Amino acid sequence: MRKIIEITNEILLTAFFYALFRFIQSEYLSNSQYNDFISIFYIPAAIRVFSSLLFGYWAAAGIALGLFVDIVYMHPEQFMMSEIIFRMLQVAISLMLSLLIWAKLSTKVTFISNPVIDFEHINAFDILQICLIEAIFNSLTAHIFYIWSPTVHLDFDLYYFAVMLFGDVTGSFLLFVVANVIFSVLKRIPAFARKDHDNTTNNQ
């Protein structure tokens, strides 16, 4: 029962952040949009990568749910129900495939069916690797969706594919770098240092 609650929380948390980041992307980062579907700096890609690192394959359900909330309620798109389902499956499958491939390739991941990541030993290059894999699979599957979708009906264009790939990599990896910088700066704010000092005093 506890495990079910834990997984539900993970899915809801991922869905919330994915919907939130899609909202931020469409409301405040519209300058980076190349067209309606492709962006050169796509920050929700960061949530896809980091939720998969934190929650494994269950993150796929959260991402699909977050996407559903966004395209149905927050920014309704003129998709048919079959297209919405296909789109949700597309993001979920791309995330699961990228995690699976990364688990196969990386030496810092054990078990493929339920990947256990060695957080103590991963470095920025491992993060870049998963960002790249995720970007490749997402761009590929998204293009299959756009080509199939009767509403979008996009003709395959290598240039669009490259732009989308670039947008996913920059969105996820740059956000990772920015989050690291902000965290390092926050750690140096006296309030944090005081907290450590208090703990030390209490221990004494």
Place this chain on the structure above:
Amino acid sequence: MKIGLASKIYCLLSLLETKHNLSWADGLHRQILMAVLNAQCSGMKYSNQEIVDLNLTSRSSTYRKISDLKQLGFLSEIWDDTTCYLILGPSAVGMLAEADNTLKVMSEKDN
């Protein structure tokens, strides 16, 4: 080993700093001072050039930090022929003595 969500997030957010030795402007003074202190503890002395060779940051930035530390009394210069060596200055020595006394008091209390 299974680690919690908070630990995973902490690992990811401090990854650049811990794994890639990402130095920040406010930490460079401390790093230079630590290098001088460690050298002095092991009976060595660093020259300005040797501090630059540690590649803590760019050459000009290292010289600026050394100059700041000298101004605040944390570093002093001693000359050996034509080479200028850096040693701990009166402020740093004072702070170390103060820390030493505090540690002595604490250890006496424990006993």
